[in-house]
Amino acid sequence: MALIRCWDELERAGCTFSGDVVVTRSASPFRSVTDVERDAISYRGAAALLVREHRVLAVGLRHARFGAVSLSVASTRDEDERHPLEITVYAGGLAFPAALRSRGQKGDARTRWRWAQSLLVAASLRTEAEYGAAGVEVVFPSSRALGGAVAQRVLRPSTWFVPASTDDRAADERVLAALPQSSLSRGPDGYARGSP
Structure with a gap:
């Protein structure tokens, strides 16, 4: 399951599980986690067991340098769409416009970015994601909403990553076609676009 693989990647990146989890008992499809009743629970078992026992909406983690980290399911445009995963971290120095950052904020922003x-x-490759994105205070578009978000020029992530997939080239091409081609660059693991 993608949530467990992403959680594992967060732990490899220095995060530890806080024990805080948000779950729902509902098996009904939903677009946003605000559409379902939620319970906050404390959990001390293994990730695989947690996901088997509960429908997990969010997991709390902690990084020694960057503080609280949340792994959660993101909203979708349609109820039957697969929910993207979202990792949220305090923006620190990235929260300030580059021109207004102090020397310390500039260093913090570089390190965080x-x-x-x-x-x-790492998370995109580990979860075999169709694409991934990073940005400061942005809405992450689901797969179905991606083309519309680009066409409408709505606020979107500043950095994109599209893994170099050999088994689903059509999906890669669809995602790449939705992104501005002028700033796409190819790396050994896939295509990347943008910066903070």
């Missing part, structure tokens, strides 16, 4: 980018690539 490098960590976020490496986590983006």
